[in-house]
């Protein structure tokens with residue numbers, strides 16, 4: 001019997017590795033602050049400055065990776081623990097970074113500092129810390145290999161990423177100060193006017209209203225006004241769990257034909273499931289499914305249709321793709337949540353969304369609320385066209401740090417005196433009788 005012919009083809013010789021060992025030599029963590037308008041939500045109002053932390057991971061290979069995350073004091077402390085732990089580690093081995101960072105937080109007893117003003121729990125603290133290092137490591141990898149981060153995540157399936165314009169009820173200006181450039185939005189007319197400007201300036205094809213501020217009837221009327229003015233734009237409302245189950249069901253039924261989805265109408269997996277049984281409207285969340293541990297009970301209870309991913313609290317870009325795989329497995333839709341953020345986060349969001357096929361809802365962004373001059377990223381790469389941001393094509397995240405701007409925004413942090421996000425405390429300084437209530441209606 002002749003021996004079978006091998007069917008596997010092999011190269012004549014194994015190519016030599018082209019990459020030597022790479023080590024993290026130092027990490028800079030720089031808290032920054034940027035001006036934020038008085039945007040209202042169900043726990044208060046945005047303070048005059050939003051906080052972020054900029055993470056620079058330096059290597060012995062000459063590449064520095066960038067990450068951006070929350071800037072609250074307790075989170076900064078955890079970032080510093082993690083920064084010490086990853087010194088000497090290989091930025092190509094994100095599994096090792098994750099183990100080192102998780103271990104570095106073993107003795108951490110600090111609480112809070114998650115930058116979400118109490119609206120999302122701290123159930124995934126290690127993932128929140130890991131995120132900025134994961135993004136920076138992927139930035140380093142891309143820079144050294146000469147490929148964009150979207151390639152490292154499996155390849156872009158879309159050349160640009162659509163975003164949703166984020167509408168807020170807002171005061172005309174800060175108490176005692178003149179009106180800001182956006183002016184007041186405290187009723188349906190104000191919300192429609194704000195939407196008109198966002199659509200005109202950015203071309204958004206989806207709009208989301210932050211609710212939970214006024215009685216649900218008034219907020220439903222704002223959605224109806226938006227629908228009549230922008231019939232082809234996908235609409236969402238997010239009251240951050242401010243409504244009871246009966247209120248949520250009533251609003252869902254009223255807006256069933258006008259919303260793309262209803263986000264966190266009520267609080268908790270069971271209450272969300274109860275609402276979901278009584279409406280055909282898809283329910284979305286970034287409050288009751290915020291970590292991997294939340295997924296099994298959410299599936300068991302039938303709590304939601306859509307999960308809003310957010311690499312800042314799901315452990316970075318690669319773990320956000322793990323979430324995407326679970327969403328695909330269990331038939332959940334995938335959208336993206338945002339907090340006030342700068343350009344490093346926007347670039348990371350765009351690479352992730354571009355390389356995640358089932359992330360096909362327009363992503364949230366607070367971008368229009370930021371003064372364009374307030375950023376740590378050198379201008380020229382990130383911009384909105386027809387409501388979408390083109391995927392950067394340069395190596396890594398495809399953006400560069402503006403060191404002068406970083407220094408200026410750090411100075412702003414030092415001067416502003418804010419060390420953790422506290423929307424409720426700020427509201428009470430303006431309205432001392434302001435009460436937190438859940439559900440509010």
Ligand SMILES: [Mg+2]
Pocket residue numbers: 238240263264285286287337
């Ligand atoms: Mg939300």
